[in-house]
Amino acid sequence: MRPFEYVRANDAASGVAAVAAVAEAKFLAGGTNLVDLMKEDVERPTRLVDITRLPLAQIQRTRSGLSVGALATNTDTANHPLIRENYPLLTQAIVAGASGQLRNMATNGGNLLQRTRCNYFYDTATPCNKREAGSGCGAREGLNKIHAILGWSDACVATYPGDMANALYALDASVRVRTPDGRERLIPIAEFHRLPGNTPQRDTNLEHGELILAIELPVSAADFARNSHYLKVRDRTSYAFAMIAVAAALQLDGNTIRQARVVLGSVAHKPWRSAEAEAALVGRRTGEDTFRRAAEAALRNARPLAHNAYKVELGQRSIVRALMRAARLA
Ligand SMILES: Cc1cc2nc3c(=O)[nH]c(=O)nc-3n(C[C@H](O)[C@H](O)[C@H](O)COP(=O)(O)OP(=O)(O)OC[C@H]3O[C@@H](n4cnc5c(N)ncnc54)[C@H](O)[C@@H]3O)c2cc1C
Ligand code: SF4
Known part of the structure; x- marks a missing residue:
């Protein structure tokens, strides 16, 4: 070091x-x-x-919902009664990640900013545009089983590997940040992480020196509490990153879907909220046929690499299963 x-x-x-x-x-x-x-x-x-001594570990109600401190640990966040009751999707996503020991140390701010698990990013003997801009991408023509099938660029095919953020995208969270000039700004979670484009060295839209203070969850997202499910598919059932993850959430009126959220993890450089899948769900009746059509819509534009075509079918099956569980049909 x-x-x-x-x-x-x-x-x-x-x-x-x-x-x-x-x-x-x-x-x-x-x-x-x-x-x-x-x-x-x-x-x-x-x-x-x-920053570990800063008073940023509170989880508290606000007028607009719930404020979850950047320095609250993943364990304390997942176990908090207000989160378990109102945002169980978030609890499920956090608990699906890493291991108990890691979650005891890991903070929410750090979790959002965790970096890709691309093997070439970790291997300093190989080219990587994310590690060293302009050096090339080892994964593009290399072993790319764990890499992206959506939203990638020739500069970088890495995925964002985290779980917690997938749930936060489904729950319309925002990230509260302190800027170096002393202001605070609120970044909608959908605008927090970036696609790689020509600047894969930048994972997020945070500027240098900006400190994450808290994650804000809106009251309205609690309406998904009854019908949500986080599904993580991986090589081992513990201590492994997702090959595919799905954060699925529904608001139902009887059997009719009023609102839907479908967010895929480990398929792109950021959590991938599928507008296509959600459009295929809203107004329809719950059921396997509806969910299958939504799953097909979500991955219609997938562009798999040499070694990860399996993610397309696995992703579709995972969406169907996650929605079945969210709708309490499985
Ligand atoms: C073996 C292993 C398995 C794992 N498996 C999973 C998994 O399955 N799912 C999953 O989601 N994660 C997994 N993780 C990742 C783990 O969740 C993250 O390492 C952890 O959440 C990072 O939090 P931290 O507080 O330790 O961050 P740090 O390591 O301290 O920081 C990470 C980054 O965030 C920045 N940062 C931290 N806090 C702030 C802040 N408040 N404002 C601005 N910048 C900040 C730091 O500067 C740094 O760049 C795994 C990790 C390991 C080691
Ligand atoms: S996929 Fe991205 S992180 Fe991996 S080697 Fe290529 S540029 Fe680097």
Whole structure:
């Protein structure tokens, strides 16, 4: 590991200033992703600003819904009674991730910002545009079983690997951020992560020095509480990233679907909310035929790579199963 300066932030303003002042500075939360990447020489921060003492771990009601602190751990978030009761999809998604020990350390802010698990990104002996802009993409013509089937570019075919964010996309969350000039801004979750385009080195629309304060969940998303399901398909049932994940949520009027959310994980550089699938569901009656049509619509424009065509059929089957469970038909 390379030498770096360690700074402990006493308040949000000084923490933000300490990162904003140095181009290669990073915030340090649970460290479960950042420190691993530093050991692999993928991340090379010259300054780490430890934010773990900041008072950003509260989970509390607000007038518009629920505010979930950036430094609340994944465990505390998943287990919180207000989340279990009103946003069970979020609990299911978090618990599907990593392991108990990791979730005890991992924070919500760090979880949103976890980096891809592309093997070439981790292997500094291979080219990777995300790690080193302009160097090429090892995965494009390499082993790309775990890579994207939607929204990729020739510059990068990586996927966003996290689980929690897939549920947050379905629940219309927003991310509250403090900027280096002392303001706060709210980023709708759909605009938080980016597709790779020509700048795969940028995972999100956060600017350097911006600190995530909280994730805001709207009251309206609680209307999905009764009929939601998070399905994660992976090589092992624990301690493995998703090959495909589906966050499915419905609002029903009897058997008729009033509103639907279908978000696919591990298929693109960001959680992939499928407008096509949702349009195929709204106004229809629940049932396997309806869900199959929605699944086909979701993946109609998929562009698989050499080794991941399996994700198209697996994705369709996973959508059907997740919707069946959300509708309580399976
Ligand atoms: C073996 C293993 C298996 C895993 N499996 C899964 C899985 O199945 N599903 C899943 O979703 N995740 C999985 N993870 C990832 C894990 O969830 C993340 O490592 C964790 O959530 C990151 O949180 P952290 O607090 O440790 O972040 P850190 O490692 O401290 O930080 C990560 C990044 O976020 C930035 N950051 C942190 N907090 C803030 C903030 N408040 N504002 C601005 N920037 C911030 C840091 O600067 C850094 O760039 C796994 C990890 C490991 C090691
Ligand atoms: S897919 Fe993206 S992260 Fe992986 S090697 Fe290519 S550029 Fe790097």
